[in-house]
Amino acid sequence: MRPLRLAVMLEQALEVGGGFQQPLNDLLWLRDWAAGSGNEIVVYSPYPKTLDILKEFGVAARLLKFGPLDHVFLFLKYCRPFDLVQIALKLKSAFERTLIRDGIDVVHFTSTSKRHLLLYELPFIITIFDGCHRDAPEFPEVRTFGEFERREILFGLASTKAAVVIVNAPELVDDLSRRYAMERERAVCIPFSPSTYVNQSTPDAADDAAVLARYRLEPGYLFYPAQFWPHKNHMTLLAALAILRERGITERLVLCGSDRGGRDKIDAAIRSYGLSDQISIIGFVESSELGALYRSAAALVMPSYFGPTNLPPLEAWAVGTPVIYPEAFKAQAGDAALLFDYDDPRSLADAILALRNDGTRERLRAAGHLRLAQFAAETEAGHRQFARHLERLKHRLALTAR
DSSP: OOOOEEEEEOOSOGGGTHHHHHHHHHHHHHHHHHHHHTOEEEEEESOHHHHHHHHHTTOOEEEOOOOHHHHHHHHHHHSTTHHHHHHHHTOOOHHHHHHHHTTOSEEEESSOOGGGGGOSSSOEEEEOOOOHHHHOTTSGGGTGGGHHHHHHHHHHHHHHHOSEEEESSHHHHHHHHHHHOOOGGGEEEOOOOOOHHHHHOOOOHHHHHHHHHHTTOOSSEEEEEOOBOGGGOHHHHHHHHHHHHHTTOOOOEEEEOOBSSOHHHHHHHHHHHTOTTTEEEOOSOOGGGHHHHHHTEEEEEOOOSOOSOOSHHHHHHHTTOOEEEEGGGHHHHTTSSEEEOTTOHHHHHHHHHHTTSTTHHHHHHHHHHHHHHHHHHHHHHHHHHHHHHHHHHHHHHHTSOO
16 A cells, blocks of 8 residues: 655744744654654745744645645635535645645544635644634624634634544534534644744853843843733733732733734733733744743743633743743643633732742642643643554545546
């Protein structure tokens, strides 16, 4: 039986943060799987910068951008009646024709890519990180200008047409089965893992000090790495710091991430609360600097509304930094975080204060390491299950002439 030739799509830009780092983890595992199983992977990305990053890991990738005809094809696919024309004429998109010319058997999307709508002949695997447009439809980034409707089309078709659906939490399997009638046996749960850059980062006092000096920081700050979206809930964090300041407690905060349209309101809130002297906004940072920034923090504080899982808590646990996290995501955090109500700034202020209690930091560090070990075991089990699905696909596709 000839090797399975699997296309691996890395379509998230580096600036997306966790949306890039987790697919990178998936790719590195798939590279090892292919080497050990006698199969092949072909990596594609629309970003030249991603190709350069992958070279650092010894991975050769191909540039594959969205062409004008792909955009037209995709627009027509959103207009459902086009399916009838496609079936009648057996039309293939330029995207799919390229993959077929490259000898691809299966396409693995490492994110919830709209490009799966461009596939007529090739089977695909899809990754679904969350269902937050359903969980919190009040946020404009998942509601306005047809975004909600677009996601419904993507999620509905992806979860029912995909040969395998990769998720990061059991709750998401329940949600997709309930909302879109996804077949449960097609789902594979592979929890998030700390970013490769953070995992490979080793403590070095001089190197860490150099990173802090670059951004004019002193150790002991609260840290929140997140893009500036409304759902990231920076506002509740700022309100909590203002409450602490009224109590005579000054906490420093470091924010990093790309601006997705919410930065102006955050800047205005900082000025309104009088917090300018406590907060450093350092913008997008290089992945290689994240380890030092986590290690130098008193705690990760993450008030995001979107879950049920997020990458930063795992990265904080990996370097022994305490975590303050919404109680809504307790299923991910377990007992390895101080929990709070993400709609209540006073609850968050109290959680930040609780970090000062004797023994709390040590308890959280120990619990974080245990939590990481639990997720590592679950990830290994998920990878084994995924590998079995890939071998079944290989066998079934061998029966189909193309």
